[in-house]
Amino acid sequence: MAGSTSLLERFAAAVGDAHVLTDPELTLGYGTPWAAREGVAPLAVVRPADAGEAAAVLALCAERGQAVVPQGGNTGLVRGAAPGAGDVVLSTGRMGAIEAVDPVGLGVVVGAGVSLEELQARLEPEGLELALDIGARGQATLGGMAATNAGGARAFRHGTMRAHVSGIEAVLADGGRIERLGGVVKDATGYDWPSLLVGSEGTLAVITRLLLRLRRVERSRAAALVAVGSMAEALALAVALRDRPAGLEAAEFVLPGALRLVSEELGLRPPPGAGPDRVLALFETRAAAGAHDLLVDALAVAPAAAEAVVVEGADTADLWRYREGLGEALTQVDPLLKLDLSLPLANLAAGLAAIERAAREGQGGDAVEPFLFGHLLDGNVHVNLGGVAPGRVAAVTAAILDAVLHHGGSIGAEHGVGRAKAEWLERDRGGAEIAAMKRLKAALDPAGILNPGVLLPAP
Amino acid sequence: MAGSTSLLERFAAAVGDAHVLTDPELTLGYGTPWAAREGVAPLAVVRPADAGEAAAVLALCAERGQAVVPQGGNTGLVRGAAPGAGDVVLSTGRMGAIEAVDPVGLGVVVGAGVSLEELQARLEPEGLELALDIGARGQATLGGMAATNAGGARAFRHGTMRAHVSGIEAVLADGGRIERLGGVVKDATGYDWPSLLVGSEGTLAVITRLLLRLRRVERSRAAALVAVGSMAEALALAVALRDRPAGLEAAEFVLPGALRLVSEELGLRPPPGAGPDRVLALFETRAAAGAHDLLVDALAVAPAAAEAVVVEGADTADLWRYREGLGEALTQVDPLLKLDLSLPLANLAAGLAAIERAAREGQGGDAVEPFLFGHLLDGNVHVNLGGVAPGRVAAVTAAILDAVLHHGGSIGAEHGVGRAKAEWLERDRGGAEIAAMKRLKAALDPAGILNPGVLLPAP
Numbered sequence: 001m002a003g004s005t006s007l008l009e010r011f012a013a014a015v016g017d018a019h020v021l022t023d024p025e026l027t028l029g030y031g032t033p034w035a036a037r038e039g040v041a042p043l044a045v046v047r048p049a050d051a052g053e054a055a056a057v058l059a060l061c062a063e064r065g066q067a068v069v070p071q072g073g074n075t076g077l078v079r080g081a082a083p084g085a086g087d088v089v090l091s092t093g094r095m096g097a098i099e100a101v102d103p104v105g106l107g108v109v110v111g112a113g114v115s116l117e118e119l120q121a122r123l124e125p126e127g128l129e130l131a132l133d134i135g136a137r138g139q140a141t142l143g144g145m146a147a148t149n150a151g152g153a154r155a156f157r158h159g160t161m162r163a164h165v166s167g168i169e170a171v172l173a174d175g176g177r178i179e180r181l182g183g184v185v186k187d188a189t190g191y192d193w194p195s196l197l198v199g200s201e202g203t204l205a206v207i208t209r210l211l212l213r214l215r216r217v218e219r220s221r222a223a224a225l226v227a228v229g230s231m232a233e234a235l236a237l238a239v240a241l242r243d244r245p246a247g248l249e250a251a252e253f254v255l256p257g258a259l260r261l262v263s264e265e266l267g268l269r270p271p272p273g274a275g276p277d278r279v280l281a282l283f284e285t286r287a288a289a290g291a292h293d294l295l296v297d298a299l300a301v302a303p304a305a306a307e308a309v310v311v312e313g314a315d316t317a318d319l320w321r322y323r324e325g326l327g328e329a330l331t332q333v334d335p336l337l338k339l340d341l342s343l344p345l346a347n348l349a350a351g352l353a354a355i356e357r358a359a360r361e362g363q364g365g366d367a368v369e370p371f372l373f374g375h376l377l378d379g380n381v382h383v384n385l386g387g388v389a390p391g392r393v394a395a396v397t398a399a400i401l402d403a404v405l406h407h408g409g410s411i412g413a414e415h416g417v418g419r420a421k422a423e424w425l426e427r428d429r430g431g432a433e434i435a436a437m438k439r440l441k442a443a444l445d446p447a448g449i450l451n452p453g454v455l456l457p458a459p
Numbered sequence: 460m461a462g463s464t465s466l467l468e469r470f471a472a473a474v475g476d477a478h479v480l481t482d483p484e485l486t487l488g489y490g491t492p493w494a495a496r497e498g499v500a501p502l503a504v505v506r507p508a509d510a511g512e513a514a515a516v517l518a519l520c521a522e523r524g525q526a527v528v529p530q531g532g533n534t535g536l537v538r539g540a541a542p543g544a545g546d547v548v549l550s551t552g553r554m555g556a557i558e559a560v561d562p563v564g565l566g567v568v569v570g571a572g573v574s575l576e577e578l579q580a581r582l583e584p585e586g587l588e589l590a591l592d593i594g595a596r597g598q599a600t601l602g603g604m605a606a607t608n609a610g611g612a613r614a615f616r617h618g619t620m621r622a623h624v625s626g627i628e629a630v631l632a633d634g635g636r637i638e639r640l641g642g643v644v645k646d647a648t649g650y651d652w653p654s655l656l657v658g659s660e661g662t663l664a665v666i667t668r669l670l671l672r673l674r675r676v677e678r679s680r681a682a683a684l685v686a687v688g689s690m691a692e693a694l695a696l697a698v699a700l701r702d703r704p705a706g707l708e709a710a711e712f713v714l715p716g717a718l719r720l721v722s723e724e725l726g727l728r729p730p731p732g733a734g735p736d737r738v739l740a741l742f743e744t745r746a747a748a749g750a751h752d753l754l755v756d757a758l759a760v761a762p763a764a765a766e767a768v769v770v771e772g773a774d775t776a777d778l779w780r781y782r783e784g785l786g787e788a789l790t791q792v793d794p795l796l797k798l799d800l801s802l803p804l805a806n807l808a809a810g811l812a813a814i815e816r817a818a819r820e821g822q823g824g825d826a827v828e829p830f831l832f833g834h835l836l837d838g839n840v841h842v843n844l845g846g847v848a849p850g851r852v853a854a855v856t857a858a859i860l861d862a863v864l865h866h867g868g869s870i871g872a873e874h875g876v877g878r879a880k881a882e883w884l885e886r887d888r889g890g891a892e893i894a895a896m897k898r899l900k901a902a903l904d905p906a907g908i909l910n911p912g913v914l915l916p917a918p
Contacts, residue, residue: 176891432635
């Protein structure tokens with residue numbers, strides 16, 4: 001196609017030959033979501049170095065009505081960064097600078113392509129941190145985490161990514177530029193771009209740099225594993241720990257199927273008290289000093305915690321293996337259906353039971369293998385199901401999302417809507433609300449070139 | 460005017476006769492901003508009871524192209540809620556319900572018309588709080604605080620209002636309704652209405668209810684007054700306290716002119732060490748227990764704090780008089796020019812000096828009486844100037860705002876842009892950004908009936 005050749009040449013003029021990839025051997029990885037078995041090679045992958053180059057790329061795409069899929073670490077689960085064969089992927093991989101860390105204003109400016117782990121390594125020697133952590137820290141980029149409003153284990157206390165982005169540089173669909181990185185801590189002027197663009201999943205603009213809020217690291221850490229009799233008990237214990245001055249930073253749960261899987265696949269000894277009718281809870285506390293004693297004291301007054309294992313310092317990593325090792329363990333399950341959901345805390349126990357029921361019903365009554373785990377204090381459930389028949393994936397998904405909405409939950413807790421759940425967002429929200437979202441999208445991207453079909457169904 | 464009579468009748472049908480005010484004796488107060496000497500009676504004040512009635516009012520206004528000014532406690536400083544003579548004020552005064560407090564999910568649903576003080580009184584017995592406080596707590600409404608993204612003394616630690624609003628109910632210009640109050644803690648689906656509407660100053664929608672984040676109160680409190688030699692010393696001390704595990708919740712500063720005023724007007728004894736070349740710093744710490752010792756220990760290692768007065772418990776209110784008493788003391792200054800600004804921390808000392816210089820220059824070289832104070836750790840400066848000649852108000856304002864922008868600051872730290880600074884927002888931001896803001900406004904309010912002239916200049 002002469003038209004597309006010419007577009008590719010113009011991309012090359014904007015970002016340099018070496019940064020426009022068209023060879024399917026190179027581009028197929030960009031078109032294959034992290035947890036997916038198969039992908040599609042996009043028309044091209046373009047890798048601008050900065051906002052200026054990204055603006056040039058978007059202006060060219062706008063001129064041609066060419067669909068653009070912004071992509072960071074490609075670790076999402078909802079095909080929010082998954083291109084079609086005719087799409088251009090705009091990769092932020094070259095936007096990799098960590099600019100000066102400001103220990104007085106507690107901020108750092110990073111390129112969208114910096115991984116969370118790279119930032120953590122840069123901040124650690126200075127005693128600073130971004131108070132948000134996710135299992136995919138090695139590959140997930142801060143730009144992608146902002147675009148999807150990533151959450152993780154510490155969000156119940158420190159908020160999701162939205163709470164940590166205080167400034168933004170982004171390129172609009174027409175190549176126009178937004179830049180608000182000056183580091184003013186208190187600013188109530190104008191519509192707040194960070195708030196609007198965080199969580200917009202690449203549909204309103206391409207995020208190129210971020211000003212992130214930092215905090216001082218608390219060096220003393222302790223963790224506990226506690227086997228309790230039910231989700232209700234696990235949640236009550238988590239609330240009790242949260243409401244004491246124990247520095248609670250994480251409160252995770254692992255249900256029996258998931259615990260068995262991770263124990264077998266990683267060769268871990270089942271924790272004391274664990275069993276087929278028990279719920280495993282994992283707590284982490286942090287403090288300037290004495291986190292272990294704080295945690296032990298807090299657990300002592302919580303009756304459900306009779307069988308707690310408490311460790312401190314580097315040993316906390318051993319306990320986290322039961323929770324974070326699930327990512328690795330689940331790679332051994334095929335086929336695997338993954339859903340990321342949340343429930344109001346009042347409905348967490350009932351909602352989990354309903355999700356398991358819905359999975360069986362969606363399967364036509366046949367058994368599935370549920371591997372369920374997540375974050376207690378924000379009701380975030382990671383649903384992983386083995387044994388779903390290929391022809392039943394849609395029915396099982398629908399039954400579960402229905403159950404979640406019925407229990408007042410969210411169909412996307414920390415991965416967003418993507419392409420996978422765009423029609424579900426329409427079901428979840430009122431007509432006035434969806435219409436208003438469509439007007440927002442049209443206002444900033446009138447030609448609809450930015451990640452079409454993501455968040456809102458393609459028109 | 461037959462047209463407007465008929466509109467008023469239709470308002471009355473929607474909200475009840477008693478809730479459509481047109482008598483200037485009743486409406487003039489709504490048209491007189493809190494800190495202003497004079498006002499204007501609007502066409503009418505309409506007081507809907509809930510979102511349904513507000514939707515009916517807005518639909519009527521949209522049909523007629525009638526401008527609507529949403530109004531809460533009317534405590535702003537930038538004429539963001541100030542109507543013209545032909546405008547309709549939509550008052551949230553009847554949206555006064557505090558719905559069930561959720562101690563597990565740590566949330567509360569409130570009507571937009573609830574005052575901060577009413578909420579504080581309701582939460583206190585339950586040991587819960589909204590971790591945001593402002594001096595105008597008795598009159599300011601939570602809806603207005605959300606619409607303007609209010610800040611206050613605790614924002615450096617807990618964030619401005621945006622960080623505390625997790626759900627919202629709002630009515631769009633066409634009467635369409637947004638409602639997201641379900642209490643899901645972690646939700647990454649769709650464009651985030653709370654984020655977009657908080658700080659939009661009534662230009663995109665009318666906020667009718669809010670879901671607010673709560674936290675457990677820390678009961679032990681201590682406060683310290685410290686006179687230091689310069690703003691740089693005050694800031695360094697504040698950063699040192701913030702970076703220790705001292706539970707710092709407030710770090711305020713009062714410059715000599717303001718300290719003299721508040722001491723004289725309220726009959727307060729000047730604090731030890733205060734003087735014409737000194738900066739008074741006020742710190743508050745909170746903890747589950749032992750806040751006094753934490754503060755004393757933290758001050759001991761901070762060299763600038765030799766002359767600290769430290770008190771605890773109810774006595775902290777005595778120290779706050781030097782800071783919060785300024786609101787009352789300033790009512791004695793006439794004429795008074797008030798500006799609310801912020802500076803990056805790196806430029807705080809230099810920016811303050813530049814502001815004083817700019818004030819004199821704007822006055823044509825003649826002296827002004829500066830009463831300056833604010834929040835150390837977010838760079839928020841409350842500029843109050845006595846003695847500005849009536850003909851010089853615009854020139855002094857312009858010189859100061861210029862100086863703030865030159866130092867990388869914000870022209871509106873916690874009161875927003877309003878009508879007073881709409882042209883300054885255009886100066887502050889790039890053309891692409893202002894154009895994009897106008898497109899957002901037009902997308903949600905195509906007829907431009909919601910608070911025209913606020914935030915963005917009227918077209």
